Amino acid sequence: MSTYQTIEVTKLTPVIGAEISGVDLSGKICDRQIEEIHNALLEHLVIFFRDQEPTIEQHKAFGRRFGELHVHPNAPQDLPDHPEILVVAADENSRHVAGEVWHTDVSSDAEPPMGSILHMSIVPPDGGGDTMFASMYEAYERLAEPVRQMIEGMTAFHDSAKAHGYRMKQNDRADMALPSSEHPIVRTHPVTGRKALYVNRGFTTRIRQLPAPDSDAVLEMLYRHIETPEFQCRFRWRPGSIAFWDNRATQHRALFDYQGERRYGQRVTVCGDRPF
Ligand code: SIN
Numbered sequence: 001m002s003t004y005q006t007i008e009v010t011k012l013t014p015v016i017g018a019e020i021s022g023v024d025l026s027g028k029i030c031d032r033q034i035e036e037i038h039n040a041l042l043e044h045l046v047i048f049f050r051d052q053e054p055t056i057e058q059h060k061a062f063g064r065r066f067g068e069l070h071v072h073p074n075a076p077q078d079l080p081d082h083p084e085i086l087v088v089a090a091d092e093n094s095r096h097v098a099g100e101v102w103h104t105d106v107s108s109d110a111e112p113p114m115g116s117i118l119h120m121s122i123v124p125p126d127g128g129g130d131t132m133f134a135s136m137y138e139a140y141e142r143l144a145e146p147v148r149q150m151i152e153g154m155t156a157f158h159d160s161a162k163a164h165g166y167r168m169k170q171n172d173r174a175d176m177a178l179p180s181s182e183h184p185i186v187r188t189h190p191v192t193g194r195k196a197l198y199v200n201r202g203f204t205t206r207i208r209q210l211p212a213p214d215s216d217a218v219l220e221m222l223y224r225h226i227e228t229p230e231f232q233c234r235f236r237w238r239p240g241s242i243a244f245w246d247n248r249a250t251q252h253r254a255l256f257d258y259q260g261e262r263r264y265g266q267r268v269t270v271c272g273d274r275p276f
Contacts, residue, residue, distance in 0.1 A: 002039040006032050009040050009047075016135040016250070017233035018044035025054040025062050025242065034065045037244075041115065042192055046133045046233070046245040046252075053240055054119065056082055056266065063117050063268035070113045070269040072106065073177040074164050079266075086267040088118060090129075092260055099254035101163075102134070102227060103202025104247045105269060108160035110181045114272030117244045120237045120265040128258030131235050131243065134251050136196035138231040140186060143197070147221075151185045154210075156219070158183060158203040182208060185222075187275040189248050196249045197226060198275060226251060237265075248272065 007022045018040055023033055040047050054062060060082070063069050069084040075098075078087040090097045105116050123129055140148070159180040168176065185207065187198040199207075201223050207215040235243055245252060 002036070002043055004036050004040070006030070007036050007040065009044070011044065012048070012233045012235075015138050015231060015233070016045050016133055017048070017235070019048045019050070021050070023049065025049065025052045026058050029062065029065070038066065041244060041246055045135055045137075045250045046235075046243060048235055049242040049244075050238065051240045052119065052242050056085060059117070059119055059266065060084055060268055063270050067114060067270040067272070070106070070271045072269070073109070073160060073179055074167050074173065076167075076170070076172050084268055086269060088254075088263075088265040088267055090256070090258070090261075090263045092262065094259070097254055097256045097263075099131075099252065100256050101202045102223070102251045102253045103163065103200045104136075104198075104251045106160070107158040107183065107198070107200060107203045107247075108163070108179045108181055110179070111274050112272050113247050113269045115244060115246050115270045116267055117242060117270070118265050118267040119242045120263070121239050122262050122264035123237045123239055124258035124261035124263055126258075126261075127236070128255065128261070129237060129263045130255050131237070132232050132253045132255065133235065133245060134226060134228075134232045136198065136226070136249050136251060137194050139197040139226045139228070140195050142228070142231070143225065148186075151218070151222075154185045155182050155208045156185050156199050156204050157181070157206045157208065158200075159205045160203065162205055163202045183275045187248065190273060190276075192249075194249070197222065199223070200226075200251050248275070
């Protein structure tokens with residue numbers, strides 16, 4: 001357990017999530033605070049900040065304190081001067097929103113992002129639009145031992161076409177790409193050394209070592225296990241809230257229970273490394 005001197009950290013649940021206070025993302029953030037924020041992220045897997053109004057430049061600069069910024073391979077570039085900003089938006093006409101299926105961001109990349117930092121500025125007026133986060137450490141550790149033994153050493157394919165194939169029709173990006181990659185089903189977190197389950201409904205298509213019907217059955221069993229409520233926390237956004245999650249140890253799902261209302265946020269995503 002880390003101790004904190006420059007920020008306050010309040011757990012949301014015993015398993016996952018903590019709210020951070022004592023830091024202003026539109027002001028100067030010293031190296032010690034960055035180190036403590038990073039420690040809090042490693043310890044709680046997703047951390048939340050309230051009442052933050054960083055400019056786009058400050059948001060990007062905050063992300064860069066943790067690594068290089070990722071440019072999404074196929075999301076629309078709504079802010080052409082800021083390709084690193086992913087806009088998360090729904091309006092009166094939206095019938096679906098991004099992230100409605102449990103996933104970890106862009107696991108189809110060969111080196112998927114280590115973390116994502118989403119700043120929300122518009123939320124639905126009557127509530128709704130919460131985001132669920134789940135601990136993949138907990139999911140791995142709570143698997144029955146025979147299942148852990150079965151999946152140890154297995155790999156799975158993650159395909160952007162499963163999550164984002166519909167974007168090909170939109171044809172709004174000249175450099176549109178739909179990457180696919182093969183990753184271990186159980187990954188080791190490169191910093192904490194803990195093992196985490198690493199398959200998700202959004203991107204994973206097939207376990208390499210199994211015939212398709214068996215792969216489908218095992219993946220469905222793992223997805224249902226991953227979605228156990230006790231592995232989760234639920235975050236209620238307010239304008240000015242920020243969530244920073246560790247993609248190597250979590251999955252998340254955006255709830256779309258506010259059809260007909262607006263919700264708007266901007267995300268920066270920090271590059272990661274090849275899962276092992
Ligand atoms: C995402 O980054 O997957 C979207 C999360 C959200 O809209 O809450």
